[in-house]
Amino acid sequence: MMTLRDLLVFSGGAVLAHRVRSALSLLGIAIGVGAVILLTSIGEGTRYYILSQFTQFGTNLLAINPGKIKTFGVPGVLGGTTHKLTLEDAEVVKRISGVEAVVPMAMGMGRVEAEGLGRSINIFGVTSDMPVVWRFAVAQGSFLPAEDVHRAVPVVVLGPKVKRELFGDRNPLGQVVRIVGYRFRVVGVMEVKGQVLGFDLDDSVYIPVANAMKMFNLDEVMEIDVAYVSAQVVDRVVEEIRRLLTDRHRGTEDFTITTQTAMLEVLDDVMRVVTLSAAGIAGISLIVGAIGILTMMWISVGERYSEIGLLRAIGARPRQIFLIFLFESMILAMLGGGLGVALGVTGSLLLTMVLPGLPVYIDEQYLLISLLVATGTGLLSGVAPARRAIRIDPVEALHAE
Amino acid sequence: MIELQHIAKLYEVGGQPIYALRDTSETIQSGEYVAIVGPSGSGKSTLLNIIGCLLRPSSGAYVLEGQDVSQLDDHALSHVRQHNIGFIFQSFHLLPRLTALGNVALPMVFAGVPSAERQARALDALESVGLADRAQHRPSQLSVGQRQRTVIARAIIMHPKLLLADEPTGNLDTSSGQQVMELLELLNRQGLTLLVVSHDPNVARRAKRVLVLADGQIVKRLTGAEFPVSSMPFSQGKTSEDETSRC
Amino acid sequence: MLTEIVRFAWAALTGHRLRTSLCVLGVAVGIAAVVMLTALGEGARQYVIGQFTSIGSNLLSILPGKTETTGAIPHMGGVANDLTLQDFLALQREIRAAQLIVPISMATETVSHGERSRQVAVIGSTPDFLKARELRVALGDTLPPGDVERGSAVVVLGKTIAQELFPGQQPVGQVVRVGEWRMRVIGVLEEIGTQLAVQMDEVVLVPVATGLRMFNRSSLFRILIKVRSSRDLDATCVEAIRILTERHDEEDVTCITQQAVVSTFSSILQTFTLVLVAIAGISLSVAGIGVMNVMLVTVSERTQEIGLLRALGATRGHILWVFLVESVLLAGLGGLVGLMTGLGAVKLLVWVYPAVPAQAPWWAVGSAFLLSVVLGGLFGVLPARRAAQLDPMAALQRR
Structure with a gap:
């Protein structure tokens, strides 16, 4: 059977045979991947920036605000509760064991x-x-x-x-x-x-x-x-505060307790969604790039009609022909992905140089994922042309000139 | 070596059945040198493609080396072609992006021969056709005669028992055509069965046996010496339409 | 001549249906994405503007407190100098351009009737508050007019509150507790829904002086001024600040015009939309590369044809136009398909989720299509030039 290396050499040779065409095809993927990486880098950077804004106050932190109603998603903006949140309340909270400072x-x-x-x-x-x-x-x-x-x-x-x-x-x-x-x-x-x-x-x-x-x-x-002493005590401290203050406020829980960790989780989720949405929109270009590869591979199969006939005549199995074209498409996409990663990383670095205030964080995980996704799209867009290739009748193909 | 028993090939053209080949039986012994001649549309290409395992007959049996290959599937036929048959084409079918060496080694790639062995064997094959010094040239840098010799090197690389040559001199000038035929005949003398399809009476006359086809049937079986010198025993009238109807 | 070239290009495109379709698909995906994102962004902007203008665009707010820190959120926390009812009366006396001047105090309190109780936003104000916010009373009376400094113990309930506290009952005339206070219900508001992120069906209104006493505050939450014409907004702001500065001996209030807020929101959303559209637009450049690639292949495939056309007397210019037109047609077709798809998807979205305010503005539709045509032209130049520069003799002889 054909080895992987043979496949790579053969398909790679075909990619190299049409330099301009291959370059343009992989450029399409590269732009898509580059955009995704740039945006995830900015998104991740912003996420870390915002998280650091909070964590600079420490993570073993919780806030008690007056009011249970949330206006604009923030409790107690309007102030005013049935029973006021007082300095005495703060004194009581301070006496709870596990509380470091209030x-x-x-x-x-x-x-x-x-x-x-x-x-x-x-x-x-x-x-x-x-x-x-x-x-x-x-x-x-x-x-x-x-x-x-x-x-x-x-x-x-x-x-x-x-x-x-x-x-x-x-x-x-x-x-x-x-x-x-x-x-x-x-x-x-x-x-x-x-x-x-x-x-x-x-x-x-x-x-x-x-x-x-x-x-x-x-x-x-x-x-x-x-501020509480450690993450282990948080649940107990929150419960204790809730119980003591509800008691002091004549049985009504007219205050809101927000732990830093809970807030960080929400924030983290929101930022992730924003980043992924932006990356998703940028990913549209990846789809368009994949369509580009599909088009060029389709054309390439048509042009290499007689080559396919020859390969069949000298004993290439349909599966081998399929793999050859699939690999060609994948090589294009992988090269495109690699170039895209380079573009994205360079772009991110340039951006930090031009706008030093902009938080940019390049996550290797995203680089790897983009590369894999690019390769995957390449494989997918190679399927239809490769199937076209194996359906070609060798007799017909050998005589077509 | 080759046993064709009541082989027929049927095509549907616009709903009408058309016989490209009808009830053809023939036996070719191992080591023979046979020419197949006939006008365009006579069925000689269909016959060659069936013998070459590129086409399956509609009916009849084809026994190659004691194995009935007429009903094998695509995958198995690929295997038969790979190991038993070497093809030589009128238009060469060399991949322009590969060197002569790469083209000759190509069948071994699909057969899974290790790459080091491929190099050595391909170089040997090129040497045997007198092109060892052209190994790194691309087809476009070779003369047409050299190209066809490269094709022959490629055809024998898997050590087949049967060589099928479809108009091997069709694109060549007289002297390189002569060279190519001599090369093929040398291989025949070394034991390979050689089948040549040609329009050229000079080529046909060189064969030990000549099969003359017309209307999808073998109409004459001659020895090479019996074959007329100057003209073909049929008219060259209707070529192009029939050429296309084959597909 | 041009119609001939277009017909020629069209024939070439329909000759390769699959390749043409794939190119069209690429451009269409990009254009559809641009159209959809613009529709969503623009829809959101219109929605926000609508929210503001539904309560009148000629409004300005006076807030207690002032900060020189840039980028800070105003009106958080307490202020040293109160914005008092006397300030309100002074503004009412002196500002001529004002159509309505409304004092507002605001806090969260528990409202209860018998066993039922819940926390609500309590707004202390005057009858003019309803006019300024374009609210109407469904049952009973509005807040009592007259001396603002006299706070009577009456309350107007939001629709939802009325239904929750008095299920199946007539609330007007009944007594509710607001915080520690017993108050008589004199009216119920019409159903309104959300205004500026505040669920107006879940508020209760009390006289402003009652509110201040109830919340134990001396300062108003803000003073709302509605002017007759939006031209008066800035001048009124300046005047209000001047009057209050004189009264307080220092400038310690902030004036925000509704328009400023609207345009801030609007420009934020617009920027956001533009960024998203630009990101989606990257895919258009990729589609353009695809078009260019296919056109390059087409040119090399049709080398002989080009040679023939040249032999028959076509100039370089003609050849250039043939391929340029083909490329523009290809991309334009993609633009058209993308527009249809995008607009269709937006329609579908709005049909499935009527709450989503998505609407593609005509300028976006127009420029998206124009963009696709420009794209075709731009990425067609290189292949077309290559075609035009072919040597006719060599082209004819090439196989």
Whole structure:
């Protein structure tokens, strides 16, 4: 029987015999594969980027928000619950075993001024545990002091951008800033964190939550962030929080608990679907490329009528003829796939060079899959021409000139 | 070696049955040298294709080397062709993208001969037809005579017992035609059975036996010496229509 | 001459039915994908615009709070300076261009009647809210007019809420609890469905002052202003901010016009659609390569024919046109088939899922077809040039 190597040599020879035609055929597949790889790379890059946005706060994290109703898919945007989510609730949660740290959070917008300069920015009311829970360190000075959460100590920690805008290169520690008219003493400056989910954490200030609630006239916190010790305890911690807070809220569960892992899973799924959809749309070009190969193989069988007759006369079995044409089509598609992978990878790398901000991640798994899919489409588009080839009558083919 | 018993080949053309070959019986011994002549449409190509196992007869039996091959399937016939029959064509049928060596080695590829052995055997075969120095040339770089000798090398590469030559000199000039015929006859003398289909009386006369076909039947059996020198024993009237009706 | 060439090309195409069909199929797949994606994207855009314009396009909102941080989401969290009912009254007094000015406070509360209760969005406002949002009362009365600072204990229920709390009963005149408050139902809204992602059948309306007291808030959620003409939108924004800045001694509110929101959404969706269509369009370039490849084969197959035509007096230009027309016909045919398929698929989709707002805009249909023709021309140039440059003598002699 014919060996694989013989098949490759023979079919490959036929591919090489029509260089321009073969090049164009495989270019079609290459463009398709390249597009798929480029898009999955961007998609994967974005997925990792978004995931890292969340995981930078750690994964053993959960959030309690007031309200059970979800508006715009987010609980508690409108605020207001039958029973308010209070600082006492946060205190209770903190006592649950397995809970590492708790940050009740209330935020608002307001004007921060120092020495004639001012900015209207986000003001976060938090507690001393925030650096632990949000994994967010102080660059200069210290964070808010650990005190009774109900005490409204007039101290503030500045985001690096606020510090730069208000103080330039000068040392802000010990200086006084006015936040919506109230006087606060600067005790620290945070490290650079950048934008997270639309909030520029660098362009924000951090004050004790009790101050923020008083300042903004809030009677409940907007969120309680809880860091727990390990993934093993998450189910128990969630249950415990649910039980304790429902008790405290007179039997109504008017709050929502979201664990970071659950949110990450949803997000991960959404991003995967988006990436795969985009790749799928790009995959249409792969189909068109396969149609191109089908067309050219069909023509090629017609042109090589007498060759097929000869091969049959010298003893080639129909199965061998079938394999020859199938291999030819597959070789075209595989070369196209290889070129496509090269194009896709080069394109992705070029893209990162031109747009350094764009997250691009090349997953070898996708490279392999695209290559396999390309080869598969090549095989598929070779079937019809190969069947045409074996149906050719050798007597007729030998005399056709 | 070849036993044809009441072979017939029937075609349907526009619903009408047309006999390309009717009730033909003939025995050809091993080592014979036979020419088949006849006008276009006389059935000589059909006969050759049946003997070459490219066509199955509609009725009758064809025993080749003691095996009835008339009812074998496509796959089995391929095997018979591969090992028992060597073909020589008027229009060569060399693959332009392969070298002379590659073309000669081609039958061995489909027979699964290991590639190292293929090289050696193909080179031997080329040497035996006097083309060892042309092994790496492509068909387009060879003269027509050299091309036909390459074809002969390809035909004998699997050591068949039977050589079928369809108008082997049809595309050749006189001198290279002469060379080719001498080569074929040499192979015949070495023991191969040789069947030649030709229009050319000079070719037919060289054979030991001549079968004359007309209207799908063998109408005369002559010795080569009996065959008329100058003209064929039939008119060359209606060629092209009959040529196409064969398909 | 051109009709002759077209007829000639057509005969050549129909002479190779299968190869022609495959080429047509390739182009058709690409065009169909482009048409379908455009239809889906454009449909979504129209749907969003429709959602906004259904509640009037001459609206603007004043939100408490202001941020200079770029890219931040506005109106999250609390604000230092309240947007009060007095602010609302001041705007009502001073803004001439305004047709309606509506104060809104908003929160989530539990609404209950007997055993039945559920959490709903409670909107505190004035009767003008219904006018601004083009809502109507199906049963009973709308919110009471008059002094906005007087909050009476009355409530208008959304359709779904009314049905859930009072199944098979007449709700008007009954008493419900909203949070800790006992309130009398004075009306039920007509069925509306979703407006801007808020299920309006599942809200309850109370007087704005009642809302503020109930939620224990001093600041409004926002103030809605409806102007007479969209030309007044920007000027009204500027004026409203000026008035409020004067009252608060600092600029601490944000003004968003409905149009700005609409055009932001619209341009986001448009960009999204264009990106998807561009991705699908990659397949068109692949189809074009296919057309080029087949045309190259055709040219080499018909070398003798080209030689003959040249011998009979055809110029290089004629030959060029023969093959160019053939290529354009091939791609154009694919475009036509793709358009039919794409439009058919969109129709089918809408028929099966009437909720999907898919509609192919005419410009997309037109340009998709034009694109296929241009494609044929572009990828036909190389083969046609090759044909035109053949040497007539050599071409005739080639087998």
